Amino acid sequence: MLSVTYATRRIGAQPLFTALTFTVERGECAAVVGPNGVGKSSLLRIIVDDDHLDEGTVLIDGRTPNDRSQGFRAIVAAELGDQAVFYDSTVREHLDLLCASHGVRPNVDAALIDAGIGDLADRFPHTLSTGQRQRFALVATLIRPSGLIVLDEPERGLDVDGQTWVAQAVAAATARGAAVVMATHSREFADRADVLVDLG
Numbered sequence: 001m002l003s004v005t006y007a008t009r010r011i012g013a014q015p016l017f018t019a020l021t022f023t024v025e026r027g028e029c030a031a032v033v034g035p036n037g038v039g040k041s042s043l044l045r046i047i048v049d050d051d052h053l054d055e056g057t058v059l060i061d062g063r064t065p066n067d068r069s070q071g072f073r074a075i076v077a078a079e080l081g082d083q084a085v086f087y088d089s090t091v092r093e094h095l096d097l098l099c100a101s102h103g104v105r106p107n108v109d110a111a112l113i114d115a116g117i118g119d120l121a122d123r124f125p126h127t128l129s130t131g132q133r134q135r136f137a138l139v140a141t142l143i144r145p146s147g148l149i150v151l152d153e154p155e156r157g158l159d160v161d162g163q164t165w166v167a168q169a170v171a172a173a174t175a176r177g178a179a180v181v182m183a184t185h186s187r188e189f190a191d192r193a194d195v196l197v198d199l200g
């Protein structure tokens with residue numbers, strides 16, 4: 001599903017990572033780990049075509065990332081901590097709109113209940129707490145159809161129950177055949193991953 005080959009990214013003359021090579025198959029979860037500033041988010045941004053490699057290749061289902069392509073956007077679902085929201089649409093309305101744009105009608109309320117925020121469906125996203133908003137952002141990423149799910153520190157801001165929910169949601173996604181790649185500072189998430197990409 002995701003193939004990263006001899007990938008090198010530099011900031012100025014300074015290499016972030018060099019000749020990085022790994023693959024993530026459908027049904028697998030990869031954890032990208034390493035200290036602050038080592039290049040985890042940069043790698044994820046390259047995968048979603050929001051940044052570029054200096055050398056090497058990233059292929060998703062054999063194709064170079066291209067966020068202008070509808071086909072690419074249909075396959076890749078990402079939560080990189082930069083979620084924008086409409087000020088006057090509720091949590092449920094955001095998810096209904098997102099699902100409609102992907103041509104699906106899942107049970108939005110059930111997904112919110114599963115994420116522990118079933119009581120927040122009629123709230124505006126900007127009124128949510130940090131952890132509630134993170135759960136909402138993750139539901140938005142996980143509820144739509146996808147083949148590759150890209151998550152930047154999904155544990156960010158979450159309490160223990162929230163982290164347990166994310167772990168279960170990621171396991172459910174891989175069980176249905178999606179590939180997941182996540183940057184994480186969670187030892188537990190890293191230990192559970194099928195593929196470990198250590199940039200440290």
Ligand SMILES: Nc1ncnc2c1ncn2[C@@H]1O[C@H](COP(=O)(O)OP(=O)(O)OP(=O)(O)O)[C@@H](O)[C@H]1O
Pocket residue numbers: 011016034035036037038039040041042043183
């Ligand atoms: N557009 C940019 N211009 C200059 N420096 C950048 C740019 N993007 C990233 N960097 C630098 O690249 C390095 C890696 O950043 P990145 O966000 O990928 O790290 P990270 O491993 O995700 O860190 P953290 O664990 O803190 O989230 C940092 O030193 C960052 O300042």
